[in-house]
Amino acid sequence: MNTELFGVVAILFLTFILAWPLGKYISKVFKGEKVWSDFLSPLENWVLRICSIDPNESMDWKRNMKAMLRLNLIFFLWSILILMIQKYIPIWNPANIGNMEATLAYNTATSFTSNTNLQHYSGETGLSYFSQLLVICFLQFVSAGTGIATLALLFKGLVQKQAADLGNFYHLFLKSCTRILLPLSIVVAIIFLLNGMPTTFAGLQEVQTLEGDTVQVATGPVAPVIAIKQLGTNGGGFFGPNCAHPFENANYLTNISANISILLIPVALVFAFGFYLNRKKLAWIFFGVMTIVFLTFVSSAATFESSGNPEIAKLGISQPPGSMEGKEVRFGAAASALWGVSTTSTSNGSVNSMHDSQTPFSGGIFLLDMMINAVYGGVGVGFINFFMFVVIAVFIGGLMIGRTPEFLGKKIEAREVKIASLVILLHPFLILVGTAIAAFTAAIEPAIGWLNNPSYHGFSEMLYEFTSASANNGSGFEGLADNTPFWNIACGTVMLLGRYLPIIGPIALAGSLAAKKSVPFSSGSLKVDSLAFGVVLLGVLVVIAALSFFPALTLGPIAEFFSM
Amino acid sequence: MKAILKDLKLHFATLILFGLLFPLLIWAIGLLFPHQSNGLPIYKEGKLIGFENIGQKFYSDKYFWGRPSAMDYNGASTGGSNKGPTNPEYLAQVEERIQQFLDKNPGVKRSEIPSELVTASGSGLDPHISPQGARIQVARVAAARNLDPERVRQLVESHIEAPLLGLFGTARVNVLKLNLALDEMDSGNNTDKELKSGL
Known part of the structure; x- marks a missing residue:
């Protein structure tokens, strides 16, 4: 037990230690200052030149958003096309995988374009190696690059004074991929490779087992895809069971590397904010608020998983390993719980244990984590979501002390508060309406066969699916039979809305902040880098999440918890 | 129209860089470690008996x-x-x-x-x-x-x-x-x- 706990502490410690210098580096990359990776600039300049993009051309928020949307539309169209014709592509399909059906292809293409990686297919039977690399691996880079570049636009908006320019999306996008994602992915992929995660195009391997049976074992070019999947908060598995599969997560060392990779860039971006705006104390406040929530979640989930399933305890067996249904022995209960919280905090969505089989309390924490969706959050977009809560907290804080709300010298006015409120309300709207429709359908048509578990847990399966889609997370209570036209189309659409509206809104907000005059800090200003503001911010996070989602959580995990 | 052409070019450039060259680079490194990059196979008398x-x-x-x-x-x-x-x-x-x-x-x-x-x-x-x-x-x-x-x-x-x-x-x-x-x-x-x- 103690060594399991040490493992958890080591992962967290290493993450925070590494995130600080990475944040400093990212801030320099955003600003275009000198960094060690400048040897890559000839490559970037060459790409930009053949694409006839002028990296120094400054664009306002509208032009940047149009560029982002056009580019993402092309990613989406390319992906849906390849998925629907993968059978006809003559290379890299040793297992003769067929074409994807239209609604499944729609779901998969939206899922990976929107950095969600919700999967209604199973990798070893649903995708050719060609699709794994030129759709999945590719989108895992560019969707993450889109998120990080968007955050760079927001940072620029916060430092601008009476200017429309937010930077150049194309340039920031390319650099986010080449300078941040690529070097880290190479390092992590090599660690994975050396620990026996396959990197081969050999296809299915026939094994003669000791008992004398013959089984087929799926392999593939796994290590590179898993590296970017973790670092870009993507999370889509090469195989069905994701990082529970021994080829996707070979041992405790790869588990440590992967878990750090999940958290690293999201945490580093909080510090990058501090370096970019030279507001390190404020960054620490933000980091502190997120980390308090994160550690609370980790410690409760780890406690519940390690102490085992009470229903299994009633059967009279011993549970020193903890609740082990859906978990792997080489990670153990505590590291599985830490992973679960990490992956739902950061909108990553990869799993190293089956969330459907976790004890109700942990399942509820994972849900709540995605409902808040701003505890570190997905690369780039996580901080953007968090920033919406900051705007609301500034507004409420201003009201409480009776002063004009302002943030970093910019007045927060009706337009900003409206945008922030709409973005925050969109999330519960998508989740609760989607779940309500699904629950209604399942109730009037019980023969529909969606649910793998009865009662409260069955409701949690549906709630989880919509929460995961709207939070662009991608993990699932995988018992849900979700490869049906209803789930494919509904979740696909929720993922699109849950991705792009919460990007466009905040960037419009950044555009309007950039155009504002800077008001000098006075005794009448709200001091944001203070403990008091941190407490208000934490309160806003908790109250909004609790008020919006508590009734739904009560019907699912909370009811199940009390029924035990 | 001109903008779409620009975006299409960037799409294919990043596709080749990250969908093709990056995994092939890791695959090439894997060739130096055949045991690891094949998923730690176990052979007995020349036959694959497991990983x-x-x-x-x-x-x-x-x-x-x-x-x-x-x-x-x-x-x-x-x-x-x-x-x-x-x-x-x-x-x-x-x-x-x-x-x-x-x-x-x-x-x-x-x-x-x-x-x-x-x-x-x-x-x-x-x-x-x-x-x-x-x-x-x-x-x-x-x-x-x-x-x-x-x-x-x-x-x-x-x-x-x-x-x-x-x-x-x-x-x-x-x-x-x-x-x-x-x-x-x-x-x-x-x-x-x-x-x-x-x-």
Whole structure:
């Protein structure tokens, strides 16, 4: 037990230690200052030149958003096309995988374009190696690059004074991929490779087992895809069971590397904010608020998983390993719980244990984590979501002390508060309406066969699916039979809305902040880098999440918890 | 129109960089480490008999058993049971597994069975069990093979993999490796005796 706990502490410690210098580096990359990776600039300049993009051309928020949307539309169209014709592509399909059906292809293409990686297919039977690399691996880079570049636009908006320019999306996008994602992915992929995660195009391997049976074992070019999947908060598995599969997560060392990779860039971006705006104390406040929530979640989930399933305890067996249904022995209960919280905090969505089989309390924490969706959050977009809560907290804080709300010298006015409120309300709207429709359908048509578990847990399966889609997370209570036209189309659409509206809104907000005059800090200003503001911010996070989602959580995990 | 052309070009440039060149770079590095990049395969007399980290289905009394698998250790279609913790059907299934285990391992008390032995893993391919899970199978395996239980117990103890650096994670036993060593010990048993008597 103690060594399991040490493992958890080591992962967290290493993450925070590494995130600080990475944040400093990212801030320099955003600003275009000198960094060690400048040897890559000839490559970037060459790409930009053949694409006839002028990296120094400054664009306002509208032009940047149009560029982002056009580019993402092309990613989406390319992906849906390849998925629907993968059978006809003559290379890299040793297992003769067929074409994807239209609604499944729609779901998969939206899922990976929107950095969600919700999967209604199973990798070893649903995708050719060609699709794994030129759709999945590719989108895992560019969707993450889109998120990080968007955050760079927001940072620029916060430092601008009476200017429309937010930077150049194309340039920031390319650099986010080449300078941040690529070097880290190479390092992590090599660690994975050396620990026996396959990197081969050999296809299915026939094994003669000791008992004398013959089984087929799926392999593939796994290590590179898993590296970017973790670092870009993507999370889509090469195989069905994701990082529970021994080829996707070979041992405790790869588990440590992967878990750090999940958290690293999201945490580093909080510090990058501090370096970019030279507001390190404020960054620490933000980091502190997120980390308090994160550690609370980790410690409760780890406690519940390690102490085992009470229903299994009633059967009279011993549970020193903890609740082990859906978990792997080489990670153990505590590291599985830490992973679960990490992956739902950061909108990553990869799993190293089956969330459907976790004890109700942990399942509820994972849900709540995605409902808040701003505890570190997905690369780039996580901080953007968090920033919406900051705007609301500034507004409420201003009201409480009776002063004009302002943030970093910019007045927060009706337009900003409206945008922030709409973005925050969109999330519960998508989740609760989607779940309500699904629950209604399942109730009037019980023969529909969606649910793998009865009662409260069955409701949690549906709630989880919509929460995961709207939070662009991608993990699932995988018992849900979700490869049906209803789930494919509904979740696909929720993922699109849950991705792009919460990007466009905040960037419009950044555009309007950039155009504002800077008001000098006075005794009448709200001091944001203070403990008091941190407490208000934490309160806003908790109250909004609790008020919006508590009734739904009560019907699912909370009811199940009390029924035990 | 001009903007779309620009975007299309950028799409294909990033496609080649990240969808093609990056994985091929890692693949090329993997060529230097063929054992690792093929997933740690195990060969016996030129035949592929398994992968170190991919669990196999064991059901004979003479082998140590791994964990239950929701996918019956099918390496081409993997996964967990996704059963919820309070699902009555699932709890009945666990009870059935406990009964089966007790029937096959007389002398083992119910309270000695660790939970991983009667619950399905996440991948359906979990290669490990806990040390306790191996120890309570020693009597059965030794009896089935007509071996000294003490020797089998020692073999189990020598196959316990410590946590990483002795500090992080779980102690565990790789069932496939243990069974391979067991087969070797069993077949080497007679040759050993012959060698010794020859001396």
